[in-house]
Amino acid sequence: MQALWRDLKHAIRRLRRSPGFALVVILTLGLGVGANAAIFSLMDQVLIRPLPVRQPSELVLLDGPGAFQGRTFNEMTFSYPMYKDFRDQNAVFSGVLARFPTQMTVVWKGQSERVEGELVTGNYFEVLGVTPAVGRVFNAADDRMPGAHPVAILSHGYWLRRFGGDPSIVNQPLVVNGHAMTIVGVSQPGFAGIQVGRSADVVVPMMMKAEMTPTWNDLDNRRSRWLTILGRRRPGVSTAQVESQLNVVYRQVNAQEIKDIKNASDTFRQRFVAKHLNVLDGARGLSDLRSQFSTPLIVLMCMVAVVLLIACVNVANLLLARATSRQREIALRLALGATRSRIVSEQFVESLVLAMAGAAIGLVLAMWTGSLLLATLPGNGASTLTATPDLRVVGFTLAISLLTALACGIAPALAATRSAVTSALKEEAGSVAGGGRQARLRRALVVAQVAMSMLLLAGAGLFARSLYNLRSVNPGFQVDSLLTFNVDPSLNGYQPEHVLSLFERIQQELSAIPGVRDVSMAEVGVLTGNQWGMTVRVEGYTRKEDEDMNPTVDGVGTRYFSTMGIPLVAGREFTEKDTASAPKVAIINQTMAHYFYGDNNPIGRRIGFGRDADTTIEIVGVVKDVRALQLRDQPVRCVYLPYRQDASLTSLTYYVRSAGVSSIGASVREAVQRIDPNLPIVDMKTMEAQVGESLYVERLVAILSVAFGGLAVLLAAIGLYGVMSYAVARRTREIGIRMALGAERSGVLWMVLREVALMAILGIVTGLGVAVYLTRQVRSVLFGLSPGDPATFAAAVACLFLVALLAGFVPARRATAIDPTLALRSE
Secondary structure (H helix, E strand, C coil): CHHHHHHHHHHHHHHHHCHHHHHHHHHHHHHHHHHHHHHHHHHHHHHHCCCCCCCHHHEEEEECCCCCCCEECCCCCECHHHHHHHHHCCCCEEEEEEEEEEEEEEEECCEEEEEEEEEECCCHHHHHCCCEEEECCCCHHHCCCCCCCCEEEECHHHHHHHHCCCHHHCCCEEEECCEEEEEEEEECCCCCCCECCCCCCEEEEHHHHHHHCCCCCCCCCCCEECEEEEEEECCCCCHHHHHHHHHHHHHHHHHHHHHHCCCCCHHHHHHHHCCCCEEEECCCCECHHHHHHHHHHHHHHHHHHHHHHHHHHHHHHHHHHHHHHCHHHHHHHHHCCCCHHHHHHHHHHHHHHHHHHHHHHHHHHHHHHHHHHHHCCCCCCCCCCCCCCCHHHHHHHHHHHHHHHHHHHHHHHHHHCCCCHHHHHHCCCCCCCCCHHHHHHHHHHHHHHHHHHHHHHHHHHHHHHHHHHHHCCCCCCCCCCEEEEEECHHHHCCCHHHHHHHHHHHHHHHHCCCCEEEEEEECCCCCCCCCCECCEEECCCCCCCCCCCCCEEEEECCCHHHHHCCCEEEECCCCCCCCCCCCCEEEEEHHHHHHHHCCCCCCCCEEEECCCCCCCEEEEEEECCCCCCCCCCCCCCEEEEEHHHCCCCCCEEEEEEECCHHHCHHHHHHHHHHHCCCCCCEEEEEHHHHHHHHCHHHHHHHHHHHHHHHHHHHHHHHHHHHHHHHHHHHCHHHHHHHHHCCCCHHHHHHHHHHHHHHHHHHHHHHHHHHHHHHHHHHHHHCCCCCCCCHHHHHHHHHHHHHHHHHHHHHHHHHHHCCCHHHHHHCC
16 A cells, blocks of 8 residues: 555646646546546436336336237336225335326426426335335325325426425415316426426326316226226335236236127227236336437447547557657666566556546536537426436446546556567667657557547438438428417316317417417427327228327417418318317328328228228318438328317417417517416427437437547547657658658658558448448438448548648658758767
């Protein structure tokens, strides 16, 4: 320990004598470490970190894919009666919980806001092992009778944000979705629900379902799947045992449920009963972010790892040059009896000091970079994420810093102590042959830098071009001059019979705003990530076995297609006459028309929704296709219905077309508030911003990959410049002799640049081969181009080769300015 402390003091003293060298190394490592820490922090929170609950490894998620008839809200969901079956008929769980995420309107002291809420079973907090920070959590007594438990629990983050952390909020009234509730507690810090990236700000017992979702209840409906189910395994029970036992229950329940499904084919009945229940790891909870960001984060993590490798190579080159300059000192110490291991240890401690200083800089950069990334997340996607490094991130940073110290310090230290003592003591500073083992090592490191830079530059070019291709896609509607926002009066206590008139009044108020050209509405907003599908029955069309008969559906208002700029191909738009009491009508898109009717005219044909439904809905129009879910998706079959004919209408997304779309936001808010000051306006933005948010993942990958590629090229250029400057300095006498013997300056210039070009070509060819292979692994992230796109690779090659020549030109130019007389006298 004493020797380590002495080495540490000597290392700091040596670095203080070379502040420029220390600063360059620390900043280089800080950039590499900071990039890795920032991406790892996001990757850890989204993909790796378990839920902040008791023994998360014991949690499992249930998933029952397969044949089904009825209403399904999301994947991995079940009906409430089936939840009770699993809860009451298992011998493998110590507890089973269910939850349903839903938005809620909260009114406190006359101010309303839309928040993310959650309906949970009474044992939710008990099964998870979550304790209260203030007050209490729910228990079984809070979830017995429908509508009889008007209590709520706040998340710790929402409590601090909205109520200033006031503990007296417990037992105070709160209006949620128009119903008076009592706040009974605040959940523990760090816990915001089981869905990563989404904070359940207000939690309400499951038995309050009808009050929280007034247009539908479904607590007793076996053909409505809307609940996520988690279970906690009993001690000693494996996941395989859970799956085996629950599938016995699952098959029994399915065999009973199939009896209530009429007119189903024998094949469907067999598949329905034979469905297999999957038991999945629940330690990390649920996450839409995980499925969305999994591949991009892994790609970015690989890229920053390569950036760190390039930084390490650069630092290794600097340390190698520093060790070379100290070669006579090291040889003298070896001659006086110092051991090689002792000198290597000192060199390693010096590199460790530099790496730890770089880690400190890197953590600061990681916090700054992480804050920028989270600030750009659309919606409330970052509500449970943080840029502040925790112990896991700090531990990761220290670990990679230690590896960096090993990677950067050991090779130069070994190289510096490998030379023969006698020859090193006799060696002069100058040398006609300016090469040697260390020079070859430094050139090899530069070739490796160029190769890795080629890999990152090719990837950056592919991701950037992919984003450009997506931005160039025609979504099927006019994006410019369009403002959008959402309102949901059902969350403010509006009864269904009053919702329709409210929507019409809002449309009238918006249409009266000066400069507004068109106003319309839709139940499912385009490019919001939401989708509504139903099983369709087409008059005169015979359904094939296992055929997908579930087009997307949207309820829209009058002049919707005109407002959105969606061309009408045939028929008519919806009018004021298409009310709930009028004959039912529909408009379909071209993909739907071609799928079911081929080249025949679908106008006047009829459809219905439900496997056995009557075909009473008349098709009155055909419109062009729209990419409504994602720009990278091909258009799918779509049916548009008048929202006035939807009995379960709850919320609408408004679209306002105006020449001054960026300046009418305040007028729109005033128009809505004139009708109801407590009605929250949610997600107001221009359609251009909505398109940008829909491409957030692609934009994030493109921007960061270009940044990392540029950083890699910069580091490679610095490394190349350093190697060639060192080489020119070592070959001063040789160059002087050449020029004294009549060599032209252009010949000297080419001699140096030829070496630069050779290293660049070797690195580019090596990196190109690796890039061609690796980019095939990210095919799913690209759009509109192949992984080995020739134009992108050619541009990357040209860019990197040009940068390499520019980096080598300065040392080469310096070589041509050498005075032969002074060069021959130099030592």
